[in-house]
Amino acid sequence: MTTPPVTDAAPDARARGRLQRWFGTRDPRSAARLAVWVMLPAAAVQAGFALLVDQGLVADVGSWLTVAVLLAASAALARVDPQQLDARGVLALIPLGGAVILSTLNWVTSDTSAAAQVFAVLPTLWAASQLRAPGAWLVAGLSGISNAVLVLHLEPLERAIPDAAFVAATLSMATALLVHAGHRQERLVAELREQATVDALTGLVTRHVLDAAMAGAVGGGSGHGTALVLVDVDHFKTINDQRGHPVGDDALRHLAEVLRRAVRDGDAIVSRLGGDELAVLLSSCPVDVAERRAHDLVAAVRANPLPLADGGFLPMTVSVGVAQSPTHARDPRELYSTADRALYEAKRGGRDRAVAATTTPTGPLSAA
Structure with a gap:
């Protein structure tokens, strides 16, 4: 009888810990719920565009594919334990995927309107309010770069540069404010937990x-x-x-x-x-x-x-x-x-x- 090789789980645990620190959420269940509440209205809006606006065949197909992806992702988040998804960094893929989908749709439809660019801010806002700082800044950077590429390709240079700079500044400021607010909230929660476990007078546990x-x-x-x-x-x-x-x-x-x-x-x-x-x-x-x-x-x-x-x-x-x-x-x-x-x-x-x-x-x- 052969003895199965002993595997060292420590490297895997360290890798998961790094993944959590970089791309994990502050509260997986809250993040999953908020993602569903964002994706369902987004799917409804996209379906409305496909039904009511003459976008062309390619844009319509892209819109309906987007609706299907948003609905499928919402159903998956409702069924799967958010803790497991967060441990594997899956929840961080939601805003990244959203940024990619929105940029692709805007590219296909050649839409550089203010409405399209403001709508593209949603993944960044979700990431900044729910993800750890590295993940939040990654989403903000991807959104800013993809928007800059889009407007520089479709708009005259004299209009594209101010538009790209304005959107990038907005994404950066929103990310900085929300990440700072998240850090502050985490510190307050940690202080409250410490007060619940440590006696203030003696320093002993409660x-x-x-x-x-x-x-x-x-x-x-x-x-x-x-x-x-x-x-x-x-x-x-x-x-x-x-x-x-x-x-x-x-x-x-x-x-x-x-x-x-x-x-x-x-x-x-x-x-x-x-x-x-x-x-x-x-x-x-x-x-x-x-x-x-x-x-x-x-x-x-x-x-x-x-x-x-x-x-x-x-x-x-x-x-x-x-x-x-x-x-x-x-x-x-x-x-x-x-x-x-x-x-x-x-x-x-x-x-x-x-x-x-x-x-x-x-x-x-x-x-x-």
């Missing part, structure tokens, strides 16, 4: 990120299990009342940094759940290791008091509860509630300590 990571780790049956460590600042209200809320904020930032230094980045997620409660998710962590690391976190906070603006130091302590799956819980909800009960045991026991859960899982194994 509860949403922790929950997603815990759902993926708990119940998977791999590694040594997953541990959740809940951390609560002792007497945090007293810090706010006596020192002021700015010092309280400093305390949370300081605690976040202590926890980050105390855990290994590769196997831990440190999160702020809200208020003065933080959490550490430890993947591939046996129960005895989880308990030891919970005690280490308590010791690390105790050994690192908060530096104050007057040069002094504010001692800080934390109460910690730790639970591990599958030893103490079968699903993320049970893991959190079990760790939370252990945390309150630590607070009732005098604070500045870590308490491990002692309960066993009660529900069926969840494939989270």
Whole structure:
């Protein structure tokens, strides 16, 4: 029995990544919908020209072929997953094809009217609003060049040069404005996503990120299990009342940094759940290791008091509860509630300590 050769998919993945960066759309589904909404009216307009305007046999045939191509492309976009088309750069072919078809029709009909040239702007506008910058500029360049060739061939030179320059300037300005607007929108979306995943005060990830990571780790049956460590600042209200809320904020930032230094980045997620409660998710962590690391976190906070603006130091302590799956819980909800009960045991026991859960899982194994 022969073993099939192993192929390296990395070059293909890199090639697809470059294709996406250069000729991909910002939102494939939105781009596909907008393309359909542009092509269907364009097909109707072209059919109207073929029916109502005496264009000659060649122009009529070209018009009806254009209508057929636009309708077929619209039907294909409605049936095929836009994500797959975008991954192969197919969506970028829509404005390129549109520019070529419009230029060909104008050439066949010898139409250099303002209406024909303005209609040729549509592929460029679609590309500038939907494609990445390189693809958008490619379409704008092709449209500008094809229009210049057309008018230089069909018009007197003294008219052709101003017309070609005007259309090229219009295409360039529209592309620049829309590409800039697209970049700005992407930056705003990225900032909003970051705000949703990163706590602004501490720089730790939010509860949403922790929950997603815990759902993926708990119940998977791999590694040594997953541990959740809940951390609560002792007497945090007293810090706010006596020192002021700015010092309280400093305390949370300081605690976040202590926890980050105390855990290994590769196997831990440190999160702020809200208020003065933080959490550490430890993947591939046996129960005895989880308990030891919970005690280490308590010791690390105790050994690192908060530096104050007057040069002094504010001692800080934390109460910690730790639970591990599958030893103490079968699903993320049970893991959190079990760790939370252990945390309150630590607070009732005098604070500045870590308490491990002692309960066993009660529900069926969840494939989270």
